[in-house]
Structure formats: structure tokens, C-alpha cells
Amino acid sequence: MTEIIEFWNAFRPALGSALLLAGAILAVIGTVGVLRFPDFYTRLHAASVTDTAAATLAIVGMAFLAPSLAVIVKLAVVWLFLFLTGPTSSHALANAAHTAGLQPMIGRLGEDEGGRE
Amino acid sequence: MFETGATGRVGYFLGLIAVLVALWLGLSWDYSLKPVIASLGAVSIFLSAVLAFRFDILDREGSPYARLFQLMAYWVWLMVEIFKANWVVIKACLRSTLDINPALVKVKTGCESDLARTVFANSITLTPGTVSVEVEGNKILVHALYEEEAGPGAFDEMDRRAREASDGRRKP
Numbered sequence A: 001m002t003e004i005i006e007f008w009n010a011f012r013p014a015l016g017s018a019l020l021l022a023g024a025i026l027a028v029i030g031t032v033g034v035l036r037f038p039d040f041y042t043r044l045h046a047a048s049v050t051d052t053a054a055a056t057l058a059i060v061g062m063a064f065l066a067p068s069l070a071v072i073v074k075l076a077v078v079w080l081f082l083f084l085t086g087p088t089s090s091h092a093l094a095n096a097a098h099t100a101g102l103q104p105m106i107g108r109l110g111e112d113e114g115g116r117e
Numbered sequence B: 001m002f003e004t005g006a007t008g009r010v011g012y013f014l015g016l017i018a019v020l021v022a023l024w025l026g027l028s029w030d031y032s033l034k035p036v037i038a039s040l041g042a043v044s045i046f047l048s049a050v051l052a053f054r055f056d057i058l059d060r061e062g063s064p065y066a067r068l069f070q071l072m073a074y075w076v077w078l079m080v081e082i083f084k085a086n087w088v089v090i091k092a093c094l095r096s097t098l099d100i101n102p103a104l105v106k107v108k109t110g111c112e113s114d115l116a117r118t119v120f121a122n123s124i125t126l127t128p129g130t131v132s133v134e135v136e137g138n139k140i141l142v143h144a145l146y147e148e149e150a151g152p153g154a155f156d157e158m159d160r161r162a163r164e165a166s167d168g169r170r171k172p
Helices: A002-036 A040-065 A069-099 B006-028 B035-054 B065-094 B114-126 B156-167
Strands: B103-108 B130-136 B139-144
Touching: A002 A040, A002 B065, A040 A069, A040 B065, A040 B114, A040 B130, A069 B006, A069 B114, A069 B130, B006 B035, B006 B065, B065 B114, B065 B156, B114 B130, B114 B139, B114 B156
Parallel strands: none
Antiparallel strands: B103 B139, B130 B139
16 A cells, blocks of 8 residues: 555656646647637637646646645636636627627638638 | 525525535635634635625525536536547647638527526637627527537537536426
């Protein structure tokens, strides 16, 4: 039993670091998407990768690195609030843009035209 | 199902108190219950619950804890969907030539209560590749990164699951 715990304690930082790195890479991918996509609404989709997957992986990674259960509970609460407020703010942004009359680009879009086909 | 009587409100009040106590204990991590700290916690919890009662937000939306297990089961299903949808958007971000097919579609929802509608619209927004833009009655305007991902029937399962999780199964 103690061997398992020792192995777990040795393995935990590596696993946590790997998850944090994966979350950071996903955040970079989301940023790349925000820069590449052509209009406001499509950029919102790229940002939601950072909102969901990157945040989840980073928080799970931090939970593996956490020194005590108290920190893990706080991380879980942070994760829950992130998942409740993230879509609300995305919806507020999209709704404000739509109300202001911003028309989304529709139809298949290629790299160079960046507009209606 | 829709409790509005006095017993229902007492239930929501007690549910809110229980969740606030759990949150306070989880965040402060103080089980020694020293008189000063514990009494401050008790007063703040009671004050929050009384304020919620006075603001008249203590209903099945403000305190939806009776359906906690169904909502948590829905949450687990939603997490799987979110990670599947993430993969699609990540591929779209990294493809060497930009190839997206954005569309604005109207989705009809069978969700009747405000809680179910909020859960459904929030789930659409939470899933990468789709954002709910506007809610009008039982129609939700959705902007999607790929038109084929938001075709007719694409949201039917999410709609059904969101409704059953927050309102219970519809009686035949």
C-alpha cells in the first residue's frame, strides 16, 4: 500500500505538469483561431476552446499538483463558476453584436477571400 | 413538480442553506468551529438566505437543488459533448487553409420552463462551435461554425436531455 502511495506521489507532479502544458497549448490554439477567423462571431467560437477545454485541463492539472484537499475543493468551485459564467458572457457578447446589427458572414469561407463567396 | 406553496418555499430555503453551508465549509476548510469564525459564517449564511428570500428569488430557479442529481448526470454527458466539439474547432483553428462554413440557424426547443431553457441555451454556448445569439420564446437563434453541425435535429438530443434534467420526464 505504501508503495502505491509513494509511486503516486512521485508520478503526480509529472501528470499535473503534462495536463497544465496541454491546457496551455490549447489556449495558444484558441488564440491562433481568434487571430485567423474572419469575423466577430467565428472568433467567438475559437475563444470558447480556451474557455472550456484549456481551462478544464489547466484546473485538473493544478488539482494534481495541489498540496491538500482544501485547494482541490477551491479549484472545483473555480471550475464550476467558470463553466456557469463563461457561456453567459459569450451569449451577452453575441447578443449585443446581433442587437447592434452586426451581420455574420455566412457560407463557406476560404483563406484569401475572407468574405462572401 | 412546480411547487409554489409554503412547503415548497421552505424546501428551497433549506436547500439554499445546505448548499451555502457546504460552500462555506469547502472554502474556509475550518472544521474546528472556533466560536468567532463559525458564528461569522453562520450569520453570513443566514443573511444570504434571508436576502434571497426577501428578493423573492428563492424559487426553483434560484435554488434548483431538488434536481441536483439529474443536472449532474446531464453535466457529465455535456462534458463528453464539449470535448468532442472542442476537437472539431481545434482542427478548424489549425488547418493550413481556412475552411469554415458559418451559419445562423433557428433552433426550436421543447423546453418550457425558464430553467430548462437557460440550461439548454447555456449548453449550446458552452459547446465550442455553436453560440446561442438570441432567445425568442421557444426559438433560439444559434450561430454555428459549421453549418453541417447545426443542421435539423442536431440539437434534439441536447434539448431532450436538458429538458429532462431540469423539468423531469414529460408525462405522456
